[in-house]
Amino acid sequence: MDDMWSTKAWDDFKSSFQDCENGSRIIVTTRLSDVAVYLGSRSPYFMKFLDEVKSWNLFCEKVFAHESCPPELEEPGKEIVKNCRGLPLTIVVIGGFLAKYDRIPIYWESVADNVKLYANTENDEQCSKILALSYQHLPIHLKLCFLYMRVFPEDHDIRVSELVNLWIAEGCLKALKAKNLEETAEEYLKDLIARNLISIRKQGRTGKIKICGIHDLLRDLCMKEFHRENLFSVPKVQHIELEPGWYKYACFLCHDGNTQDLIELTEVVHGHESSSYLRPWVCEACKIMHPHLKRLKVVREKLKFAKDPRVELLLPTTLRYLSLKDFGGLCSISFSSIRLLWNLQTLNIINFHKNIVLPSDIWEMPQLTQIKIKEGVLLDPLVDDEIEEEDCTILKNLHTLSNIKNFTLTKEVLARIPNLKKLRIFYSSSNSFHNLALLSKLESLYLEAGGIYSSYLIAFPHSLKKLELSCCGMDWEDMTIIGSLPNLEVLKLRSHAFSGYEWNPVEGEFLRLKLLLIGSTDLRRWGAEDYHFPCLETLVLRGIKSLEEIPSGIGDIGTLRSIELIGCNNYVIRSAEQIIEEQQSMGNEDLQLHVSAIQHG
Template sequence: MAAYAALVNVMHIIEQIQLHPSPPISLDQKQVQSLTENITFLQEFLEVYPHDGSQEAYDLEGRIRDATHAAEDLIESHIVDRIHGGSTSSYQNLWKVIKDIVDRIRCGSTSSHGENSNDLYQDLGQVIKDIDFIKKEVVEIKAKKEIQDDKLHRQYSMPSVGSWRTSAPASENIMVGVDDILNEILERLTGHQSKRLLIPIVGMGGIGKTTLARNVYAKPIIKEYFDICAWVTVSQDYNLQEILLEILLSSKKDESSRETLRGMSEEELGEKIYKTLSGRRYLIVMDDMWSIEVWDKLKFFFPDNNNRSRIMITTRQSNLSFHLIGSHGFRMKLLDDDKSWNLLCKNVFGEEGCPRELEKIGKKIAETCKGLPLSIAVIGGLLAKSERTPPYWKYIAENLNPIVNLEDGAHCLKILSLSYDNLPVHLKPCFLYMGVFPEDMAIPVSRLVKLWVAEGFLKPISEKCLEEVAEDYLKHLIDRNLISVHRRGSSGKIKSCKIHDLLRDLCLREAQKEKFFCVPREHSPNMLQSINTERCIVVHSSTWRYDEYSRQLRSLICDFQGYTPPHTCILLRVLQGDDMSSYIQETSKDVNFGTDIFQLVNLRYLALTVGPHLNPKLTSSMGLLWNLQTLIIKGGISHRLAVAPSEIWMMPHLRHVMLEKLYLPDPPSVEEEKPVFVLRNLQTLSEVINFRCGEDVVKRIPNIKKLKVVYSNRFDEGSRRYRTYNFSRLHKLETLACGSFSMRGSYLSRNLTFPHSLRKLTLWGTSLGWEEMSSKVGSLPLLQVLKLDIISCEGPEWKPVEGQFCSLKYLQIQSCDDLEYWTADETNFPLLEQLVLVDLTELKEVPSGIGDIPTLRSIELTYCDSAVNSAKKIADEQEELGNLDLQVQVVLKNKILESLQTRNFKLGKN
């Protein structure tokens, strides 16, 4: 929802100006107070009264969005003008555009600008009046809605058409690939547990939850086993009285007529249900439940007769399932390619087989549906009543998503849109933003979170940084089955996620409708006409070229090489590109970022990839980027440094700085700098070469969470200057990667110390003794992931001390060439889940006590041939003890012996 996102973003802009030690502009405090009050009021209105789908709601939100955009345009363009002195024609043209926007959104106000059109105070004052005018209109709307809601509550009015359905169809629907879960549900329904059970079926919209429940409900064994079976569909806009009424009617145990029952109150209906169900074994199916609220109101009417009664629930909300029973319940997954093809065949041909000439293209169609039964059912229905020829099926395969939405758009889109409509308003911008990423992309969560923060639509939460807010929002979207987890890291955190193609299409459609962002599609006849009004543009096509973007463009994301934004886009906040060569100028031996990129003074997010022949060297003009939060530069000459200017220490809004080889100068002395800048927001800093962790640096980065440093003789300045003992003073540090080249046994390695806040530690080339490893690392109370890479530790034997590594879950030891023996059991690693050993050529055996650790799930050995027999022995012993959860996988340098394989012991590929 673009209006809400715009409101939150303006609040961020005001806050960033006020928090900056040396802000580029100053705002009138009375205007700030007035603007803040109005924006806060409109935010709260949108949170309480979400979009109802009406044209009036679209119009109102459009006016809120435009007025709020005008406010941010005025403020940010004034910043540009102030920093650059207003000397270029581009800025003068920009002011003309801004004035046009202000005039366009006046909402009927007749007051005019003062004589000086560049006067921020006057222009912002006019926009505040416009927003205040909208606020007054919203006050009236809010009052009317409260009256209507009160009437609905008192009169028990009927729900809107389609908000509930009466009963499940008696016949079974076509299903494929869910026999196992169907049988599990039947077993749970008819099992011996006497107390009343709740059985949730969870999954994304269109995945087949209701179909599965219908098939279960229609089984003869269910009708025989339960005295009473009742089905009610709850949906989003439920009406409690109607739900109770339908339960009574579908149970077929009450002789009262619908008219008689409709005259009863909720309490009377509930009491009647309780009496009807008492003493009987019952099954109630509550289909399409969206909130725990409805269950909290209904649960008192379902007695626990201690006679194996059951309540089956279908929902898209994983968190609802957790609330009900403390687990995911029966979670439905997308179909694989074979099951998708099987389901498509059944929908198209019934019991007949598919003609051979259609099989190949048919499998491609099924694969393109990405395992969503709803998509397969819609396209199957189309193919069943259409010509069965290879050319026609090929056309369908090449145009699948548009055809699915067109063929049964009212049904298919409505089902998926329900999930979006049900989202709280603060989650809607986050969900829509998923459409920014290319189809089928495994979206890196780290990148997604940084973009969400930079775009400015995350509402702050007390005691949490914005990245933590973003991670919470992502989890909420996953719980609602709108986004799926693609990969988790060694610590269990989500590394990447995915969105189904049809849901992405929904994002694109809603985003375009709300003017949230635009993804240009080639050969679109209307695209060129509207492109110059967009504020966020995402370019995926390598053939797309267009140079007349709006001067109000705020975000430009280019996922292909050789493209740069026009220089007129001076208000950009987010810029991401794969090859930005035209922004780079060659000077002598280095390659500097040119002055053009530093005209974009409002940048918050700058992520660029440079060619392998270039060496990025940041100039002092970088300090103009007063509000920069994220700087990511990839590529460049592998053996050259990217030298940061001293101005980097005067950029207080920095949150993440990530370059492949970064030279970081010392902070300016206090005498030279007024005021002193503390980078309180800085969380990520990598990859810093020969990082000098002096006291002045520690004070400047008090909240650093993730740090990667590399020490090398190639750029050596004397290891005593590095002060690695000060790492322990970085009290918020959670992830540290520290490596050393050609400095084995040095002063640097001997003086390494670590903060107790560490959760993940990666070392290489540090040449620590194994005793040092135990004393310095083993005592870290929160450490969950430890990766010991090449020559991180030296010595033939490691004897961990009892009681150490108390939180460690993941341990990797790689290329520690002289390690021969080590001991380990549950007293050393009580919570260990994964053990990974790589290229330990001298290791004689895996410690036998490892297998006794109750939490251990996997052991992986790669090129540790001498230790294979001990790993095999551990797997066999655990299998004999009934521990089938522990899996051991081995990759050998020598010939793979297939005869070694067992259920718990797998041989991987070399």
């Protein structure tokens, strides 16, 4: 039974398939993971994109049947297969198409350059019609999110965090009950992945999806459905006048009445730029010359070689998403008018070579959900004796504050960001971090501090799930502060986070820890047993030069699946190999060892 779309269809049919106990089986294919799980008597078999060898074998089978590929066709044939990107449907359609025509190398080269065109001309656009079923069966709340994928270039690695922010900024979704917009977006993404419309390209060590992508043919489907439903239209912009030398490129999202589309300006030639419609990030550098660009929601500017070292951004007050990137390192940004962006949700400033100073006006922008900068300073809230404390703006929506230097951790400041979930902060000198415990919603914390700290200077909220420390110089005896965190799943101790020669963990701590990374340290002896880390799945040791061995008890952790060693000494490597050998002798084939001599960041 091929291409089943619902569990109800199976429920209607299954009574016709009586079990005669003769060993027969029923094979069902579906594009929906939940249907596969519901139907299967065992775990479903998930089909993956074919690798080069399997793709070539399938192609040859369709084109040549039982014959071999002629030598003169092998090179263009493999290029055709490569451009099918592992999708069996495309390989079968192209192979069937070529089997009917003369085997001429120059013709095959033409097909290789236009795989998508040929895949959709044979049998009345066979590929498009088959893939279109996936879109037609989407629930209405997923259709807009899927169609939005068209704005990314072909074969583009899409960072999930950025995709989520853009979906939110563009109003593609509404919060589900008991879930905020970020959680809702992640649910939608998982649903699209389960329907095989979006693919996973990179996951973190804990399994969280970091980068996703969309197959070229599915992206083409997005384009066709987008225009078929007449949701967006493309303004015919050919040349845009910009102040010469200001921008490497700029993009903008324009709204014109009930229509909208995305324009990317990519080629700079003395202030003139041509346009295409590839990406969603946008800027309003040309608004004066194009007054029909009225309601911008998303802006990304890439600044380079400004004449005036201070570039004043003139942006619409309805802006929701602003991302700035500086390639040349010669620009600084003035944010004197940022308070006018009353609707701004995301402020993302990356790749600047100079420190960014964000004004205290930021504290009066209640719609902000995240502030992410390369490295900069956020000025403290303005103190006005005439303003009562209860009248201060509370940034209830702010959940991410990233890469802030010397951030003030007073009770008054932290009270204005009560729902913060992710915080990355850097300090150049000693400080007190005891007030961090006041952030009762904080789930992820990165702390880099120059100094030696003791337990009375640091406290963490019990809500933490991920903690990264660097250059704190804490003593291993203070590890109990971290080990007692009830929800901690990821702990990364980077360069000299702790100092001392010996660490003896305490039983009853780290009850939920799944990933432990220990970076450059002078640790020599580690007295760990399996019961110290009962849920550990991944152990990473990076740049460990003094450690005498990995405790053998680590191998007895029932959940452990991976030991990764990067730039470690031979004693550590040898002890890890002994752990693997011992576990394999006991039938544990799941535990893997990965060794690299080179440190990567």
